[in-house]
Amino acid sequence: MPSAISSIEIVIECKDGYVLHGHLWSQEDRQASGTVIINPATGVLARYYHHLARFLVEHGYAVITYDYRGIGASRPPRLKGSGIRWRDWGEYDFDAVVRWARKRDASHPLQVIGHSIGGFLPGFAAAAPEIDRMLTVGAQYAYYKDYAPAKRRQLILKWHIAMPLLTWTSGYFPGRRLGWLEDLPAGVASEWSFRRAAMETNYPSHERPGLLARFAAVRAPILAVATTDDDFATPSALRRTLDYYRSSDRSIVILKPADLGHASIGHFGLFHARHRDDFWQAMLVWLQHGTNPWPAAVIHHAAPQNGIPLTP
Helix, strand or coil: CCCCEEEEEEEEECCCCCEEEEEEEEECCCCCCEEEEEECCCCCCHHHHHHHHHHHHHCCEEEEEECCCCCHHHCCCCCCCCCCCHHHHHHHHHHHHHHHHHHHCCCCCEEEEEEHHHHCHHHHCCCHHHCCEEEEECCCCCCHHHCCCCCHHHHHHHHHHHHHHHHHHHCEECHHHHCCCCCEEHHHHHHHHCCCCCHHHHCCHHHHHHHHHHHHHCCCCEEEEEECCCCCCCHHHHHHHHCCCCCCCEEEEEECHHHHCCCCCCCCHHHCHHHHHHHHHHHHHHHHHCCCCCHHHEEEEECCCCCCCCCC
């Protein structure tokens, strides 16, 4: 008889004192074969990934789901004026979760599933070299020229014109009221709205070498997955993101919805439970063995590179 699945609420303190809230998922009375951290997309609650967490536990993993600072269970009493940035989600939040996970289990593999910005944030974390393997889904950092051409105008109007205007008038982005994801701290919305092509140029020049060095310190192999109908995670967006992980072996896979038996998937669909028997089963091959289950769908592969790129 399979062990019961346990979901325990956890609190994790970051190095700057901020406290995150999340869940540890595991099988009762059974040692996990490894730990998986699930990093959410921007403005998406951790509970969106709970079905996947349960699935991974059924297949022998312990799983950590959590809300970034400013989101869901980790939201402060007052979002306006909180000073929270996108970068903080990696530099402080993800960093703390990795350290917590390693303290809990130092002897088994630590892996990451990162959705959208959640696949880019690990590079900001000093603890990211502790990761053994990464699977990213639709991972990119919202540079507007990378959006799908057919939807680019619409997405720019929404996220790069309407969002900063609404953030300016409210002091934070009121996404929940609009049905546009969750509310976002002003700093997060600003980084999204005004993101430049080269990520590091969004920050002071004296900080850029250190940022690039952190990304280059990550050596975990990365399998970056997206679908042909993802308007955010186009091939150019995926490559722009993966190029920062220059010390990792990294591959890009683009899947057609029809190949998974669906008419459409988009930026969020692969985390729906309807993909339990197709995408979720296949990704276990990567998590368990480090083998790409979709070799025919690879559009780009890069071997690890030495050194840190120069920055303007």
